[in-house]
Amino acid sequence: MKRLINYHKYGRQEWAQFHGEYRHNIAAADLQQLKSVGDQISLEDVQEIYAPLRHLLHLYLNNYQQLSNAKARFLGQKPHQVPFIIGISGSVAVGKSTTARLLKMMLQRAYPQYKIEQITTDGFLYPNAELAARHLTADKGFPWSYDNEKLLRFLEDVKADQGPVTYPVYSHQINDVLPDQQEQIEHPDILIMEGINVLQLPQNQQIYVSDYFDFAIYVDADPQLIEQWYLHRFQGFLAWQRAHPDPTNFYYQFLEQPEDQVLVFAHRVWQETNYRNLLEYIAPTMQRADLILHKTTNHFIDKVYLRKY
Numbered sequence: 001m002k003r004l005i006n007y008h009k010y011g012r013q014e015w016a017q018f019h020g021e022y023r024h025n026i027a028a029a030d031l032q033q034l035k036s037v038g039d040q041i042s043l044e045d046v047q048e049i050y051a052p053l054r055h056l057l058h059l060y061l062n063n064y065q066q067l068s069n070a071k072a073r074f075l076g077q078k079p080h081q082v083p084f085i086i087g088i089s090g091s092v093a094v095g096k097s098t099t100a101r102l103l104k105m106m107l108q109r110a111y112p113q114y115k116i117e118q119i120t121t122d123g124f125l126y127p128n129a130e131l132a133a134r135h136l137t138a139d140k141g142f143p144w145s146y147d148n149e150k151l152l153r154f155l156e157d158v159k160a161d162q163g164p165v166t167y168p169v170y171s172h173q174i175n176d177v178l179p180d181q182q183e184q185i186e187h188p189d190i191l192i193m194e195g196i197n198v199l200q201l202p203q204n205q206q207i208y209v210s211d212y213f214d215f216a217i218y219v220d221a222d223p224q225l226i227e228q229w230y231l232h233r234f235q236g237f238l239a240w241q242r243a244h245p246d247p248t249n250f251y252y253q254f255l256e257q258p259e260d261q262v263l264v265f266a267h268r269v270w271q272e273t274n275y276r277n278l279l280e281y282i283a284p285t286m287q288r289a290d291l292i293l294h295k296t297t298n299h300f301i302d303k304v305y306l307r308k309y
């Protein structure tokens with residue numbers, strides 16, 4: 001990792017001390033609920049990493065609400081709550097959606113009165129057919145493979161908070177945007193938005209996705225480890241297909257092939273697409289984050305970087 005001049009660096013145990021009043025607030029029942037997300041979430045991560053993070057977000061949230069109210073008073077308007085948006089970035093398969101799910105549950109327990117939503121930018125990719133028509137099939141995930149205008153309009157509508165806002169959904173089962181299917185959110189108090197592109201500079205627009213963020217997190221790890229996680233997830237999807245074959249599933253096509261051949265394919269996709277994207281377009285955005293979670297073997301978070309200014 002490059003030297004991060006503008007960040008305070010904390011080892012895991014040091015960071016764990018910043019838990020505020022929350023550390024002892026996490027019971028075995030909470031952990032059971034957290035585990036229901038289907039990942040190997042450890043009580044240690046919840047207490048040592050996420051409880052301090054929740055404490056920090058509590059400060060940001062309070063500050064944000066006070067400033068929003070003060071601005072409304074300044075303008076002679078009735079104070080109203082504008083959604084607080086948290087962005088999470090990092091490589092494909094680094095664990096962004098797992099981090100987002102965990103954070104959502106932690107925040108929901110702290111603020112049961114709030115509506116907290118989580119979405120991914122994957123749905124804003126152009127559908128496969130459109131990528132093919134634009135000769136961009138091999139560029140999936142690169143900045144220009146997203147409908148960035150649609151993504152910015154979505155964030156604008158969420159902040160404007162004038163009613164339900166719809167968004168497109170991506171499926172890892174079919175490896176495509178779901179056709180004719182939209183989901184919607186309405187008046188979230190907190191929105192967690194994760195995606196490889198959320199800290200990127202705009203293609204043609206005047207504003208960034210991150211202009212709408214009130215707090216941004218980057219999940220970082222050694223690319224060799226991320227490659228292992230990517231391949232492991234690929235094998236997991238494959239194993240699921242073997243047990244539950246479904247011809248509409250993207251991984252079904254590999255069932256006839258020897259596993260080592262399939263892994264060569266997955267390795268190539270990692271090298272030629274996801275790794276290249278990480279080096280050229282994702283990792284350079286790391287220093288736009290307020291907080292960097294650094295992971296090592298087995299997704300263990302060993303270091304946390306908090307931006308100074």
Ligand SMILES: Nc1ncnc2c1ncn2[C@@H]1O[C@H](COP(=O)(O)OP(=O)(O)OP(=O)(O)O)[C@@H](O)[C@H]1O
Nearest residue numbers: 039040091092093094095096097098099229233299
């Ligand atoms: N804390 C963790 N402990 C164990 N496994 C984890 C953890 N976080 C993520 N994983 C595993 O790592 C893989 C990648 O995680 P995840 O799907 O959250 O990544 P992502 O960054 O959202 O990926 P993508 O950009 O492709 O959507 C998954 O197989 C997931 O189960």
Ligand SMILES: CC(C)(CO)[C@@H](O)C(=O)NCCC(=O)O
Nearest residue numbers: 092122140141170196269273274
């Ligand atoms: C959907 C994205 C772009 C981001 O999550 C990624 O998972 C992806 O599909 N990348 C393209 C190469 C691949 O199939 O892994």
